[in-house]
Amino acid sequence: MAEIAQTAVPPVRRVVPRRFGDERGFFSETWRADWGLLEAGAFVQDNHAWSAEAGTIRGLHFQFGPSAQAKLLRVVTGAILDVAVDIRRGSPTFGRHVAAKLTAEGGEQLFVPHGFAHGYATLTPDAHVLYKVDAPYDPKREGAVRWDDPAIGIDWGVTDPVLSDKDRAAPLLQDIDTPFVFDEGAPYSCRSLDRPAA
Ligand SMILES: Cc1cn([C@H]2C[C@H](O)[C@@H](COP(=O)(O)OP(=O)(O)O[C@H]3O[C@@H](C)C(=O)[C@@H](O)[C@H]3O)O2)c(=O)[nH]c1=O
Numbered sequence: 001m002a003e004i005a006q007t008a009v010p011p012v013r014r015v016v017p018r019r020f021g022d023e024r025g026f027f028s029e030t031w032r033a034d035w036g037l038l039e040a041g042a043f044v045q046d047n048h049a050w051s052a053e054a055g056t057i058r059g060l061h062f063q064f065g066p067s068a069q070a071k072l073l074r075v076v077t078g079a080i081l082d083v084a085v086d087i088r089r090g091s092p093t094f095g096r097h098v099a100a101k102l103t104a105e106g107g108e109q110l111f112v113p114h115g116f117a118h119g120y121a122t123l124t125p126d127a128h129v130l131y132k133v134d135a136p137y138d139p140k141r142e143g144a145v146r147w148d149d150p151a152i153g154i155d156w157g158v159t160d161p162v163l164s165d166k167d168r169a170a171p172l173l174q175d176i177d178t179p180f181v182f183d184e185g186a187p188y189s190c191r192s193l194d195r196p197a198a
Contacts, residue, residue: 059119
């Protein structure tokens, strides 16, 4: 059982799985097919990323075409600010974002569908982030948007982040031709085109 809530930028969802506590600790189901986020079998890869320092930012990333990824994220040590930005051309919420705090303590999760650029900032040192994705890693179909794009205006709470070289060089949203198109008839109201964004 889990509490699943729509966010201000659908279909991004916040998920809080129930925890059954006892004298040993707790037990929690962290994903079930019958929660209806994705059909059974859709998730094909699990990821684990560790960041040593608070104030590390990873993102904003996406994969496109047949490799577009939906993601279900959670934190098992520490805390992050998890962010999803709508980059579906023609979307009523294009350029808007959801920022959700995910903590090991609370077990909160964020479901990020196709058509969104995703990233997070670590709010604590030693942050372990786990996530499921519904398409395998495909470095030939990766794209990125700058973490500090003023047109998106994310309040990361971090001024001088630890970044990868790749993320430091990422383009602004206005300078990419995003490969996602808003389409109410498609899953996640998103059509994913098989062409690079830049
Ligand atoms: C993402 C990924 C990376 N790698 C490798 C490539 C590279 O050598 C090393 C580090 O990759 P990156 O710098 O891209 O890792 P990172 O910056 O953590 O990338 C991740 O960021 C978050 C925000 C996401 O949303 C993810 O989808 C993914 O893009 O790991 C894989 O083998 N499989 C994967 O699925």
